[in-house]
Amino acid sequence: QIQLQESGPGLVKPSQTLSLTCTVSGGSITTNDYYWYWIRQPPGKGRELMGCISYLGVTDYSPSLKSRTSISRDTSRNLFTLQLTSVIPEDTAVYYCAGVHVVGWRQGTQVTVSP
Numbered sequence: 001q002i003q004l005q006e007s008g009p010g011l012v013k014p015s016q017t018l019s020l021t022c023t024v025s026g027g028s029i030t031t032n033d034y035y036w037y038w039i040r041q042p043p044g045k046g047r048e049l050m051g052c053i054s055y056l057g058v059t060d061y062s063p064s065l066k067s068r069t070s071i072s073r074d075t076s077r078n079l080f081t082l083q084l085t086s087v088i089p090e091d092t093a094v095y096y097c098a099g100v101h102v103v104g105w106r107q108g109t110q111v112t113v114s115p
Contacts (some may be wrong), residue, residue: 002027004097012091018084019079029078030055035100038071038082040093046097053080 008020013014022036029036051061053071061069067076073080084091 004099006074006095007095008095012087014088015086018082018087018095020082020095020097022081023079024075024099025078028075029073029080029099030075033048034101035102036071036073036080037098037100038069039096039098040091041096042090042093043095048093050056050082050084052100 003025005023005025006020007023008018012018020038022038024036027034032055034055035052036054037052037069039047040050041050049062050065051059051069051071053059053073057073059071061071068085070083070085073079078096082097084097
């Protein structure tokens with residue numbers, strides 16, 4: 001069974017970089033079709049998806065955080081990391097790491113937004 005453990009400082013000063021590590025055990029982060037996410041939840045608010053890194057090492061970020069977020073991995077240590085630069089008080093949140101196993105893709109549903 002795959003388990004994840006976040007680690008990192010609990011206090012970061014404004015303008016500094018927040019760095020967190022998620023260590024994965026019970027399975028490899030390079031296992032096919034696994035995607036590894038960082039998610040956060042500010043106090044009194046819902047969870048926010050920050051970004052992810054795939055089993056191939058491809059990253060994707062939330063547009064609202066993309067300019068300040070970097071997700072990377074260390075396959076030799078089976079972990080992935082989050083860096084959030086230039087933090088502000090509004091970045092105060094509980095930060096989570098998560099793993100998702102995609103079992104398949106369908107053709108998708110076209111959605112058009114138009115007045």
